[in-house]
Structure formats: structure tokens, C-alpha cells
Amino acid sequence: MSITTVFESVLAALVLGLALWTIAVRETYSATVGFVAYGLMVALIWVGLDAIDVALTEAAIGGGLGGIVLLGAAARLRDTESTAAETPNRMVRLGAAALSAAIAAALAIAILLLPDAAPTLAPAAVANAAATGLANPVTNVLMAFRGMDTALEKVVLLLAIVGVWSLASDQAWGGRPGPHHEADPNGVLAFLARLLPPVGIVIGVYILWTGADHPGGAFQGGAVLASMWLLVIMAGLADTPPASSRRLRLVLVAGPGLFFLVGLGGLCFGAAFLAYPIAHAKPLILGIETAMLLTIAATLALLLAGAPERSVPR
Amino acid sequence: MLPPAPMSATTAGGFLLVLSIVLPVAGVLLAFALGDRYVRLVAFTIMPLGLAIAAALVLALPRGGGHLVYLLGAWPPPLGVALHADGLSAVMIAATAVVIPAVAVYAAPEFRPAAAARAPAAFWMLLLAIWGALNAIFVGGDLFTLYVALELLTFATVPLVSLDGRAETLQAALRYLLFALLGSVLYLAGTALLYGLYGALDIVLLSRRADAQLGTLIAAALMTTGLLAKTALFPLHLWLPPAHAGAPAAASAILSGLVVKGSLFIVIRLWFDVMRGLPGFAAAHVLGALGATAIIFGSVVALRQERLKLLIAYSTLAQIGYLFLMFPLAFDVSGDLKRGGALAGGVLQAISHATAKAAMFMAAGSIYAGLGHDRITGLNGVARAQPLSVLTFALGGVALMGVPPSGASLAKDLLLQAAAETEQWWWTILLQAGGVLTAAYVVLVLAHALAPPDKPIALRGAVPRICDLAALVLALCSLLLGLMPWASYLPIPQGGMSNPLGIDALSKLLLPVLGGTVLAILLSPWPHPLALNAVERMIAPLRRACLGFGRLVEAVDDVLRQWPAASMSLLLVALLLGTLMFAGA
Numbered sequence: 001m002s003i004t005t006v007f008e009s010v011l012a013a014l015v016l017g018l019a020l021w022t023i024a025v026r027e028t029y030s031a032t033v034g035f036v037a038y039g040l041m042v043a044l045i046w047v048g049l050d051a052i053d054v055a056l057t058e059a060a061i062g063g064g065l066g067g068i069v070l071l072g073a074a075a076r077l078r079d080t081e082s083t084a085a086e087t088p089n090r091m092v093r094l095g096a097a098a099l100s101a102a103i104a105a106a107l108a109i110a111i112l113l114l115p116d117a118a119p120t121l122a123p124a125a126v127a128n129a130a131a132t133g134l135a136n137p138v139t140n141v142l143m144a145f146r147g148m149d150t151a152l153e154k155v156v157l158l159l160a161i162v163g164v165w166s167l168a169s170d171q172a173w174g175g176r177p178g179p180h181h182e183a184d185p186n187g188v189l190a191f192l193a194r195l196l197p198p199v200g201i202v203i204g205v206y207i208l209w210t211g212a213d214h215p216g217g218a219f220q221g222g223a224v225l226a227s228m229w230l231l232v233i234m235a236g237l238a239d240t241p242p243a244s245s246r247r248l249r250l251v252l253v254a255g256p257g258l259f260f261l262v263g264l265g266g267l268c269f270g271a272a273f274l275a276y277p278i279a280h281a282k283p284l285i286l287g288i289e290t291a292m293l294l295t296i297a298a299t300l301a302l303l304l305a306g307a308p309e310r311s312v313p314r
Numbered sequence: 315m316l317p318p319a320p321m322s323a324t325t326a327g328g329f330l331l332v333l334s335i336v337l338p339v340a341g342v343l344l345a346f347a348l349g350d351r352y353v354r355l356v357a358f359t360i361m362p363l364g365l366a367i368a369a370a371l372v373l374a375l376p377r378g379g380g381h382l383v384y385l386l387g388a389w390p391p392p393l394g395v396a397l398h399a400d401g402l403s404a405v406m407i408a409a410t411a412v413v414i415p416a417v418a419v420y421a422a423p424e425f426r427p428a429a430a431a432r433a434p435a436a437f438w439m440l441l442l443a444i445w446g447a448l449n450a451i452f453v454g455g456d457l458f459t460l461y462v463a464l465e466l467l468t469f470a471t472v473p474l475v476s477l478d479g480r481a482e483t484l485q486a487a488l489r490y491l492l493f494a495l496l497g498s499v500l501y502l503a504g505t506a507l508l509y510g511l512y513g514a515l516d517i518v519l520l521s522r523r524a525d526a527q528l529g530t531l532i533a534a535a536l537m538t539t540g541l542l543a544k545t546a547l548f549p550l551h552l553w554l555p556p557a558h559a560g561a562p563a564a565a566s567a568i569l570s571g572l573v574v575k576g577s578l579f580i581v582i583r584l585w586f587d588v589m590r591g592l593p594g595f596a597a598a599h600v601l602g603a604l605g606a607t608a609i610i611f612g613s614v615v616a617l618r619q620e621r622l623k624l625l626i627a628y629s630t631l632a633q634i635g636y637l638f639l640m641f642p643l644a645f646d647v648s649g650d651l652k653r654g655g656a657l658a659g660g661v662l663q664a665i666s667h668a669t670a671k672a673a674m675f676m677a678a679g680s681i682y683a684g685l686g687h688d689r690i691t692g693l694n695g696v697a698r699a700q701p702l703s704v705l706t707f708a709l710g711g712v713a714l715m716g717v718p719p720s721g722a723s724l725a726k727d728l729l730l731q732a733a734a735e736t737e738q739w740w741w742t743i744l745l746q747a748g749g750v751l752t753a754a755y756v757v758l759v760l761a762h763a764l765a766p767p768d769k770p771i772a773l774r775g776a777v778p779r780i781c782d783l784a785a786l787v788l789a790l791c792s793l794l795l796g797l798m799p800w801a802s803y804l805p806i807p808q809g810g811m812s813n814p815l816g817i818d819a820l821s822k823l824l825l826p827v828l829g830g831t832v833l834a835i836l837l838s839p840w841p842h843p844l845a846l847n848a849v850e851r852m853i854a855p856l857r858r859a860c861l862g863f864g865r866l867v868e869a870v871d872d873v874l875r876q877w878p879a880a881s882m883s884l885l886l887v888a889l890l891l892g893t894l895m896f897a898g899a
Contacts (some may be wrong), residue, residue, distance in 0.1 A: 115510075156466050160469055164478065168432060243347060257347070
């Protein structure tokens with residue numbers, strides 16, 4: 001038994017254990033902590049499977065930003081939890097467990113039945129890399145072969161912002177999202193908020209830039225930038241911009257907007273919608289990705305900040 | 315019908331498919347960037363363009379041999395993503411392009427840009443987003459693109475439910491979000507399995523590769539169940555009544571009329587195109603049986619509602635059930651799935667319901683705005699105060715009952731014909747009962763609305779005439795749908811179409827109305843103006859029994875709409891479908 005096998009077995013056991021614990025534990029807060037740890041472990045599994053792009057995303061969203069949202073929600077629910085004492089009876093719980101186990105078994109059977117030499121499009125994606133000049137096949141799939149899906153996903157993110165903002169009160173609509181944070185200007189948080197962002201910004205931009213040829217890309221880079229911005233906001237060093245700010249709104253639509261503009265350029269002057277001319281493919285894709293980096297960073301941070309709460313004088 | 319050959323090239327007119335998605339989405343981006351003051355203006359600039367694209371698409375389709383294809387980025391599948399439209403896509407796009415502008419005209423006065431701009435700004439952006447998402451669903455040729463479109467649709471719909479910000483609508487929106495996401499997870503799991511089995515996500519490629527092996531059937535069961543949760547087929551409907559009844563009227567019209575048809579359309583794609591009947595006759599019967607139960611439950615509970623908007627929401631539940639009767643009826647005697655009259659009837663019914671139900675919700679919204687409430691027993695005299703709204707409601711109801719020349723009547727004929735051809739007589743009973751039950755709740759509402767008022771009605775607020783007219787146009791659309799040239803788009807078998815204006819048209823109006831009146835008297839618990847005292851005394855024991863039955867149905871419905879029961883039903887439906895598919899294969 002090699003070291004790798006031991007490591008993988010331990011990791012698998014840990015993931016399963018965390019999953020079971022997340023389901024079994026009573027308090028929402030503990031379950032959330034379990035879930036965040038689970039997300040980080042799953043990211044390690046993706047690393048083991050050589051899917052570094054997926055691992056980065058899973059760590060950034062499943063473990064990082066998603067974890068912050070869930071922990072915030074759990075903290076808010078904590079006070080009400082003792083009053084909401086509506087636990088299903090034993091029969092219901094047994095029934096639900098049996099049904100869930102049956103579905104899990106069906107999924108397991110389906111996965112075990114998958115052909116051993118899995119039919120895959122990976123070689124095709126690698127073979128066609130020349131058309132874009134980018135060496136990372138994942139970026140090529142996201143930006144070229146399945147560009148429409150990526151562009152529409154960014155619109156989903158924008159709709160999420162609209163949805164969160166629509167929860168604001170009528171007076172606060174257009175105001176600054178989230179509460180105003182105040183931290184000790186000489187405390188640890190403020191210190192970190194001054195220290196980390198310069199490094200974080202470089203890392204975020206690097207992840208985007210290296211994503212052209214190596215694992216990385218706009219989403220992972222954007223998640224890093226978002227966390228830096230949030231850190232500065234939580235330390236009270238900066239405030240969230242008003243939701244009605246024109247500049248903010250332009251940043252929030254920049255990614256999908258530029259994507260669709262380039263796509264329409266292809267429809268009018270090129271081979272097809274979302275087709276890039278080979279000579280300019282790489283700069284076009286990197287340009288779109290840069291816009292998406294900003295959009296994703298702003299979107300993720302604002303999703304975490306929440307609905308507008310403080311109206312700004314017009 | 316999807317093209318038989320793999321699509322290696324974009325067809326002429328294929329760019330219309332791209333525009334049908336990109337135009338509304340561009341509207342969302344533009345509206346968001348320009349800010350609250352211009353949102354409505356952007357929406358009304360996009361509307362005529364979207365209508366023109368839909369019209370061009372409908373005209374281009376027959377010239378393109380019944381299908382249009384567009385290869386995005388000029389990459390052919392399986393590596394790239396193709397959009398394609400067939401007759402089904404075309405008619406659904408056309409219906410969407412009619413309903414959304416009509417609802418927009420209706421909503422324009424209520425959601426005008428103003429100081430408190432939250433609801434208006436969100437409404438117009440979400441409306442455009444729903445349009446783009448639905449078009450993406452109708453022309454998406456790839457299972458993952460369809461998933462993205464579904465998410466787009468869900469995220470555009472959920473905020474609409476809680477637009478007025480009351481606590482109970484927030485709860486309804488959260489309920490909808492969570493259940494819809496459960497559905498998404500199941501759909502996505504199935505999609506991933508199919509990619510693992512066949513190395514493609516393109517619908518045409520999958521339809522040639524898919525075979526009846528266990529993994530495929532498990533994927534089909536998971537995906538179908540996920541989509542049923544998003545369509546709110548009984549017993550997965552816990553989110554529908556509060557969401558559709560709590561949203562603003564214009565939003566309810568879109569939610570009930572169009573949004574549930576999006577996930578239904580993907581079920582159709584899955585069963586008729588990707589799998590080509592692989593799920594089998596037995597599993598199709600499960601869908602039919604759930605649909606049948608939905609018709610009974612939805613209609614009976616609708617008759618027991620106190621509020622008009624909830625009645626219409628439960629009517630949607632019943633109508634969704636009606637749509638699923640097409641699945642068993644599409645299997646012929648030898649057990650093969652046919653793209654024939656049953657499919658055409660189902661899609662036609664979906665379109666009829668889209669137009670009629672949107673109109674009915676809009677009429678209900680006008681009545682609510684006028685009276686300040688929508689209690690059915692308090693509607694007395696509203697026909698005199700708001701004649702246009704009541705007329706719209708009545709026409710929408712008549713169209714839904716299946717009175718010629720409505721689309722629902724043509725749909726019913728097609729489904730009845732399919733039932734006769736495939737020797738499945740038992741569905742005939744439900745097809746007929748559906749019309750009678752629909753008539754029951756329409757008659758119930760009209761009986762109250764037409765009754766003389768106890769005291770003169772003082773209207774709270776005047777509804778602009780243009781709102782009523784928009785709703786009326788939609789109701790008339792639904793009523794005249796049967797006269798459209800459907801045969802170029804839907805697989806309608808030759809002959810067997812009854813004359814829409816003949817003598818049997820009259821019987822098709824009278825029989826449901828009479829049957830419906832009886833049912834309304836028997837099943838509605840509220841004191842209503844229909845029954846005369848003498849008659850009432852005579853039928854008292856029977857009515858008591860029927861009311862007991864209604865109470866029972868409502869109690870069961872209450873249990874099924876709790877989280878434990880609903881989520882267990884979800885798993886149970888998945889297991890049942892999977893088992894029957896495997897047994898039938």
C-alpha cells in the first residue's frame with residue numbers, strides 16, 4: 001500500500017465522515033462548519049484527480065465564500081433555532097433515510113456502470129486549442145467551445161444580485177448594501193486588511209493571467225479579489241458602494257456585456273456568434289476574462305454584503 | 315421534429331435563434347446599467363424587437379424544412395454547442411412573445427418608474443430575463459445549456475414571487491427556491507451521468523447514441539423527477555399555490571402561464587428527443603397517473619378556496635396535470651413512442667393554458683385592485699362594476715374548458731383521438747372530466763360575480779382601461795387558437811378535426827357548463843347564489859357527502875404540501891420512475 005493510497009483512503013473516510021456529521025448534527029451552526037470543512041476536503045480530492053481548475057473553484061466557493069454566506073445565515077438563525085422546535089417524528093425520519101439511501105444506491109450503481117474507458121471530449125478540446133492560442137483546455141471550453149453557457153452563467157450571477165437587492169426595503173433601494181462595519185483601526189482585522197489586499201490582488205490577477213495556459217481563470221481570480229474587497233469592507237476601511245452607483249452597475253454588467261458584444265461582433269463580421277478570429281482570439285478572450293474578473297469579484301462580494309440597508313441621500 | 319442527420323452546419327435563418335436569446339438578455343444588462351429610471355423604457359424597446367424576431371423565426375421555420383440550426387462559435391457538437399428550433403420550439407417562442415408583451419402592457423401603469431423604484435426596477439429586469447431564459451430553453455440543443463437556461467429561469471422567477479416584500483411572500487419565494495434547486499440537482503446529476511455514458515451533451519447526438527441500459531434509465535428518472543419538481547406536478551407542488559397566489563398579478567400571470575412550461579418543455583425534449591421513448595410505457599403511465607391525480611386534487615381544492623388568486627393557482631395545478639396526459643397517450647399499441655397527435659395536443663394545451671391563465675390572473679389582479687380584496691364570496695356585483703375584467707375571466711375560463719374554437723378544444727380533440735387510436739380508453743374519462751372540473755370553478759366565480767350586489771360597490775382604485783384590454787386580448791387569443799395553422803409546426807394527424815363552428819360546438823359548451831354547475835354546487839363549501847332553496851334541500855345529503863370528500867382531499871393536500879411529505883414524494887417519484895423504466899426495458 002503506497003503513501004498515495006493511504007492518503008486517498010484517509011481523505012475519502014474524512015469526506016464521508018464530514019458528510020455524515022453535517023447531516024446528523026442538530027445545530028445549524030455546527031452543520032455549517034462541517035459543510036465548509038467538507039468543501040475544502042472535496043477540493044483536495046479534485047486536486048488528487050488532477051482537476052486543479054475544479055479544485056480552485058470548489059475551495060473558493062464551496063469552502064470560502066459559500067461558507068461565509070452559510071455561517072452568516074447560521075449565526076442569524078441561532079437565536080430562533082430553539083423556538084422552531086418542529087422535529088419530524090421517527091417514522092418520517094426513517095422513511096426519509098431509507099428513500100435517500102435508495103437514491104444514493106441508484107446513483108452509486110449508475111456511476112459504477114459507467115464505461116471504463118470513459119467517452120470523453122478532453123482530447124478534442126486539447127486538439128482544438130490552436131484555434132484560440134490558449135493552452136488551458138478548461139479555459140478553452142469555458143470561453144470558446146461552450147462560451148454561451150459561460151456568458152449566460154454570468155447573467156445568472158447578475159440576476160442573483162437583482163434578487164438579493166430586491167429584498168431591500170423601498171427606502172433603502174439603491175443604498176449601500178449591508179451594515180456599516182466598524183473595527184478597531186489599530187486591531188488585527190484592520191492590520192490584515194491593510195497587509196493582505198496588495199498581495200491578494202496580485203494573486204487574483206495572476207490566477208486570471210495564468211489561466212490562459214495553466215489551471216486558473218476569471219472565476220477563481222475573481223473569488224480571491226472578492227475576498228480581499230470584503231476584508232477591507234469588514235475592517236471598516238472602505239464602505240460598500242451604493243447600489244444605484246452607475247460605476248458599480250457598469251462593473252457588474254461588464255463581463256457578460258463584453259462577452260455578448262464580442263459574440264455579436266462574430267455574428268456580424270466573423271464566422272459565427274461567439275466565434276473569435278484566430279489572429280485575435282487570445283487578446284479577445286483575455287479581454288473578456290479581465291472584464292469578467294471584475295464583474296465576478298464585485299458580484300461575489302456584493303452577494304455576501306447582502307441587500308441595500310442604508311439609503312444614500314440623493 | 316429534430317433533424318435526422320447530425321448538424322454540421324448552421325442553416326439559413328439560424329441567427330434568429332441567437333437573437334431570440336441575446337436580445338432579451340442584452341435588455342437585462344442595459345436596463346441594469348442605465349438604472350431605475352430607464353428600466354421600463356428599455357423593456358418596452360426590447361418588446362417589439364423580440365416580437366419581430368419571434369415572428370421571423372416562425373416564418374423562417376417552414377422554409378428551413380422544419381428546423382433551424384445554429385452552431386455557436388462555429389464549433390460543431392459534441393465539442394461545441396448547437397441551438398436548434400423545431401416546430402415545438404417555434405410555437406412556444408411565439409406564445410411567449412405574445413404573452414410577455416401583453417403582460418408588460420398590463421403591468422406598465424403599476425410598475426412605472428417612481429421614487430420607490432425597487433419593485434418596478436426589479437420587475438422589468440426579471441421579466442426580460444424570463445423571456446431570454448425561456449427562449450434559451452426552447453432553442454437549446456444541449457443538455458447543459460438547458461441546465462444553465464433553467465437556472466436563469468429560476469433566478470429570474472424567485473425574486474418576482476417576493477416582489478411586494480411581505481413576510482409570507484418571502485417564505486413562498488424561499489420555498490420555491492429550495493425546491494427548485496432540489497430539482498436542479500437531480501437534473502444536473504442525470505446530465506453528468508449521460509455525459510459519462512455517451513461523451514456528448516448534444517440532444518441530437520444523444521438521441522442516436524442512447525440505449526436502454528440501466529445507467530441511462532437512472533439518469534432519465536433523476537432528470538425527469540427534477541424537472542417535475544420545477545413544473546410542480548402533483549405531489550411536488552408544495553411551492554406553487556403560495557408562490558403563484560402571493561406574487562403581484564402580472565408576475566403570477568407569467569409564473570403560471572409561462573414559467574412552468576419551461577421545465578415541462580425539457581421533459582418533452584428528454585422523452586421525445588433525447589430518449590426517444592426509452593423510459594417506456596409504464597413510466598409514462600406514472601406521469602399520466604400523477605397528472606390525473608393533479609387534475610382531481612387541483613380542481614377540488616380550487617373549488618374550496620376562499621380567495622380568487624388561490625383558486626386560479628390551484629387551477630394551474632390541475633392544468634399542469636392535464637399536460638402530462640400526453641405522455642402515456644404518445645405510446646402506441648405496440649408500446650412505441652410516436653411524435654403524433656398526443657404530443658401536438660399536449661403542446662397546444664400548454665399554449666392555450668399560457669394565454670388563458672395569464673389572462674385570468676390579470677383579470678383577478680384588476681378585480682383585486684378595484685375591490686381591495688379578492689374573496690370569492692365578496693365578488694357580488696363586480697360584473698357591473700368591472701365588466702371587462704369579469705368578461706376576460708369568463709373568456710379565459712371558457713377557452714380552458716375546451717369550447718371550440720379554443721386551442722384547448724383542439725388539444726382535447728387531439729388527445730381524445732390519440733386515446734382512441736392507442737386503445738387507452740381510461741384517459742378519455744379524465745380528458746372529459748378535466749373540462750367539466752375547469753367549468754366548475756369558472757362557473758363558481760362567475761355565479762358570484764354576476765349575482766346582484768348586497769350593497770352598491772365602491773371601487774377602491776380605478777384600473778386603467780389599457781390593463782383590462784391587454785388581458786382581454788390574451789383571453790381572446792386563447793379562445794381563437796384553434797383556428798391557427800398548427801399543422802405546419804405540430805405533428806397533427808390528418809382528418810379527425812371537428813368543425814370548430816358546428817353544432818357539436820354548442821354541446822361542447824353546454825355539457826361542461828352544466829356538469830360544472832352541478833359540481834360547483836356540490837363541492838364548494840361556501841354559500842353561493844347558484845342553488846335554489848328547494849333544490850338545495852333535495853340534494854342536501856349528497857352535497858354533505860361531496861363536501862366531506864372535498865374536505866378529505868384538502869386535508870391530504872395540506873399534508874402533501876409540508877416539507878417532509880414533499881421531499882419524500884420527490885425521492886419516491888424518482889425511485890418509482892427508475893424502477894418502472896428498468897422493469898419496462
